[in-house]
Amino acid sequence: MTICRLCGSANLTGVVDLGATPPCERFLTADQLDEPEPTYPLHLRVCTVCRLAQLPPLITPEDTFTEYAYFSSYSTSWVEHARRFVADRFAGPGSLGPDSFVVEVASNDGYLLRHVVERGVRCLGIEPSANVGQAARDRGVPTLTEFLTPEVGAAVRAEHGPADLVVANNVYAHIPDVVGFTEGLRALVADDGLVSIEVQHLLSLMELNQYDTIYHEHFQYYTVASAQRALASGGLTLVDVEPLPTHGGSIRLWARPGGEPGERVLEVLAREKSAGLHELSGYADFAARVARVRRDLLRFLIEAADEGRTIAGYGAPGKGNTLLNHCGIRPDLLPYTVDRNPYKHGRFTPGTRIPILPPERLAADRPDYVLVLPWNLRQELTEQLSYVRDWGGRLVFPIPHLEVV
Known part of the structure; x- marks a missing residue:
């Protein structure tokens, strides 16, 4: 039974269930790709007594x-x-x-x-x-x-x-x-x-x-x-x-x-x-709006792939791994993503196993679309990625709704 960690009540109700995903910062090395990967339910609930929204503590700090x-x-x-x-x-x-x-x-x-x-x-x-x-x-x-x-x-x-x-x-x-x-x-x-x-x-x-x-x-x-x-x-x-x-x-x-x-x-x-x-x-209606975000992003990626367009990701943040796993996006739809953090280079995103490469790869490959996963840094990254316009590339922001700029 899930108990509210603030008030101790057992009366929690579901807000949105995102399925089961691996911990979002467990980036895989190449040697780990053939190993089992643990996943945990990702079900947000809210306490009906104190209104604290929470996940069960399935992993420890x-x-x-x-x-x-x-x-x-x-x-x-x-x-x-x-x-x-x-x-x-x-x-x-x-x-x-x-x-x-x-x-x-x-x-x-x-x-x-x-x-x-x-x-x-x-x-x-x-x-x-x-x-x-x-x-x-x-x-x-x-x-x-x-x-x-x-x-x-x-x-x-x-x-x-x-x-x-x-x-x-x-x-x-x-x-x-x-x-x-x-x-x-x-x-x-x-x-x-x-x-x-x-x-x-x-x-x-x-x-x-x-x-x-x-x-x-x-x-x-x-x-x-x-x-x-x-x-x-x-x-x-x-x-x-x-x-x-x-x-x-x-x-x-x-x-x-x-x-x-x-x-x-x-x-x-x-x-x-x-x-x-x-x-x-x-x-009440949050889960339905989440499902719409998923459908819109998947529809865009599938249509782009069918049209022969090339796509790469930018960033490998924790939030990006929730999005990728919930949407079921794997290397067939997003061949790789890039990140400024050298710690992540040569590793793979948890669950979806998308390769993480240095940012210089974008300019070398000149993809048609760049899916920006850390959308919260939109202004900063729009400036950093201004060079994508040099070859006619466009940025894709999935949240709060799909936007191609």
């Missing part, structure tokens, strides 16, 4: 994050997003200063804290993946290789003191023990400090058909209402929220040990309620 294939610094726009965030924290009344202490949880390869280091301000990253954590240390970012728990948070506080700012970007969805993780954040932050959390907004996911962001390492999907309850479970109060364009529509949650919800929190709560997400009615 240790399965995914001990060695990780995602390095944040390969996204130019994401590094710039982090730079602006840090700059804003050191400007204006009540800002951080030279004596501040900043902690980032799931700090990846130091993409954000490197901007804090440049200012000479004390900081620490807590990153469970040994390989990306080492990349951060190589950049001069102090990094502890650990998963955040209440005990780890207390130990860091005891050794380094309380943090004036705790940052947790794109991790609050990645932990099955949401209460324990939140307690860890509370242990890290000073009584008068702030916690900043960035996470995809379930409202955007639902409105824009962003179902490919549903994958096993995302254990839950937040509205502001469910995030508010989750933060409270660990002793934190949601005091502000900022809508963000990142990842197709995210929210930055500002929390602290005390205080009251601000005006923007109430505004976003009202938007969610209007969309029906505080009741079960708002989830």
Whole structure:
């Protein structure tokens, strides 16, 4: 029986069932192609009591994050997003200063804290993946290789003191023990400090058909209402929220040990309620809209292949593997994809086993169409791939609906 990980209720109802897929970051080596590949159900449910949307914890964070294939610094726009965030924290009344202490949880390869280091301000990253954590240390970012728990948070506080700012970007969805993780954040932050959390907004996911962001390492999907309850479970109060364009529509949650919800929190709560997400009615037709995305993309790829058009992919993100597996897209329809991350070169996408090559392959092959899998980086990648126009090639974006540009 599936139990809600926030409130403990057994009353969960299905939102969309994407079948069974392998973990989205388990890229295969050539030697693994003849080996069995485990798959796990990918069925999103919502709790009828607390309204937390969630997947059952069929894999553990240790399965995914001990060695990780995602390095944040390969996204130019994401590094710039982090730079602006840090700059804003050191400007204006009540800002951080030279004596501040900043902690980032799931700090990846130091993409954000490197901007804090440049200012000479004390900081620490807590990153469970040994390989990306080492990349951060190589950049001069102090990094502890650990998963955040209440005990780890207390130990860091005891050794380094309380943090004036705790940052947790794109991790609050990645932990099955949401209460324990939140307690860890509370242990890290000073009584008068702030916690900043960035996470995809379930409202955007639902409105824009962003179902490919549903994958096993995302254990839950937040509205502001469910995030508010989750933060409270660990002793934190949601005091502000900022809508963000990142990842197709995210929210930055500002929390602290005390205080009251601000005006923007109430505004976003009202938007969610209007969309029906505080009741079960708002989830009713999502599965039908997901099926339409699948049919449209498959129809396009099949017709292009029948017409003798050449197609290649761009990117090998986790979300892309949800899309490829759900649609049943294999090398007959997408012969290969390319990615900037050298870690993935020579490997194959999980489940669909599509080869991943260096980006230079596109210019060499000059395909008619390039299927852009990290659609959330549309502006950045449209600029990066402008050279595709030189031979009359076109970009294909599958989400929120099929678009050829």
